[in-house]
Amino acid sequence: MANLNRKKILAGLMGLVGLYIFNCSPSQRHILSESGYDWPSNERDYWPTQSWKTGTLVDHNIDPSKMDQAHQFAENDPLTRAVLVVKDGYLVYENYFGNGSAGMSSNLWSVTKSFTSAVVGIVYDDNHINSTNQLMSELMPEYPEFGAITLEHVLTHTTGLSWAEEGPLWVEWILSDDWVASALTRDQIHKPGTHWKYSSGNTHFLSAFVTYRSGQTMGQLAKSRLFEPMGFEFELQDPPLQYNSWNQYIEPLYQSWHQDPKGNECASFGLFLTAKDMAKFGYLYLNRGRWENSQLISENWIIDSSGEKETNIYGRYSYGYQWYITLVDSHPAFLASGFGGQIIGVVPSLDLVVVLKYEAEQPEHPITGTVHDDMRLFELIVKSVND
Template sequence: MRKLGLILIVLLLMSGSCEKEEQIIVPQSGYDWPSNSRSYWPTDGWETASPGGLGIDENKLIKAREFAMNDDLMRSVIIVRDGYIGYEEYFHGGQIDASTNLWSCTKSFASALTGIIYDQGHIENTDQLMIDLMPDYPDFNKITLWNVLTMTTGLHWNEEGPLWVQWILSDDWVQEALERGFRKDPGESFFYSSGNSHMLTSLVKYKSGEYPGKIAKEHLFDPMGIQFTTQDPDTKYTNWQQYLEPLPQSWRTDNQGVECASFGLYLTARDMAKFGYLYLNRGRWEDQQLISEEWVIESTKDHVTDVYERYSYGYQWYLTRIDDEPAFLASGFGGQIIGIVPSLDMVVVLKYEAENPKDPVPGSDHDDMYLFELLVKAAK
């Protein structure tokens, strides 16, 4: 496992007389993790408790609720604290059983699957060259797995428009992405790219011989009590609209039958909360270690700092602080969030209506992040 690798960003000002201080989210001692010895596990369903009984300030919660209600695109909010749902509400037609596209929150699930095949011994460490892991793709050149996980491959990329659709409809998403060329050398800078993320599920299939959806069902979803159905790997897509059709409790695939790492996983808000709870418990679920604690901890460290104002990046997870409490989160287009605050023993899930693919930028004062902050502050 690669040790914490920080990309130091130094800004020289006034002829080198000043330096920009690097912002570290996670202290050297790590998160203040809660105990993962739980009185119950929500495999068969979440238990609930009153907000006040879980130490959630109900006046602050009312403020957050009013903010959520005033957003016509808001669909669901869940707060899990100490293992219990302390607040859950569905807005403007949102429903408890609504299974919708998580968009880029899917990337964090792809990171989890990479951790699973690492735990199985298919990967030695994240310093390995991708060309050694997937030798059928010589264009990987000097890119490491760490570069892919941290969005530092230097890949040229467009997250929307004709080039995005061209990639989506291609026969081989990995090769199509690599043929875009590179804007920077590997490791030089962070640049957000769904093309990077899809290399992860492709790697899972390449090294394990199993489709990622099958591994996810067996090693994640079934143990956590999440309903999930894999897709026919022979499914072909000829237009972007096919990718926008609802696919409840399943996962879209590329034209090789490999699950999309960058978007396309459909789950309910309560399912999202279970995934967040798995990471809050450092990969443990009941008496099973579904993902190694080593991988969970390494995934949620500052690997690339200052990717946006107040944000660092781990292995397909964003890192930030809310009132000095370190948190990590999966973030998807339109406001989808799975936020984990270890020191507060807390998971927050937000779901919004989202039908067009264009990822919001974390840290730029979007309503979803403001609501997330309000909810976290209510638990302090």
């Protein structure tokens, strides 16, 4: 433990939130109206399973001069690696910066959490559970320590368990043999469902939950039910990585999903994908779970998980099932967000998906763990759309 790089540990744990790190109590400041998002039609003239078709900015109602401002903003940031914009199902902007490339597979960090939510949705759709309000202690009887915590509480970061994305307890967790058991040793400091507290440890409960309820790991389910139907090039790690140093964990290999010491995929971080496959995932959600002629995830799960479960997070966000919800230029959007500025942004009313990738090895900001404003770039892109 002593030889772990403190800077990388701190940068990693701060950035796993992807935005800011502090506690929030539930409030009633809603972003979405009662009708929710203004979803586009999911009747498409093609699907990007094999590859994305390209289109021009003008043909897809994007102001080239405003998009150029976004391009300049991205280019001026030395940490930008990839920016993709999908409008009306067509790839209208694609650019790579620094050592970024179309084939670069890199750690999505906490964007992984939104993929975890999708796999939980498959378990739900397959009737392996009756309700998200079921007790985790009933769903996973080998862990009675869950007590009154439900699946809903885990999905929304409201378990009430103590957690810190930093310091010796984080290191103790990441180096433990059983990440679920280790996270469950934390004190119950709030009644479940009453307090929002970001926790990578709590999200990791979902990986063991998926295996316990379905008999398959998250990686196995994701590969067969999501990644292969959508045309991802994806390999499962075998055997599990050994977490005896932080460097060994963050070293990118190929499109894969890293595992904990028990062979469960890391539910909170550790999924490695290209920017184009990230865009496909956002497009799946934009189309409410439909891909070609198949409903890969139920529309109900997509709408539910991208809806507001907790409000007034970090002052400008709400939270769903491992997704952030916000307003961008008056348009409701939901985001998968990870350390260093990794983003999959979905704006249903504009039929828009935005992918941002950044270099995550960077000096940490004392609050956010980042040295650039990734949300500003996202906003510039959204504002370039003529609505």
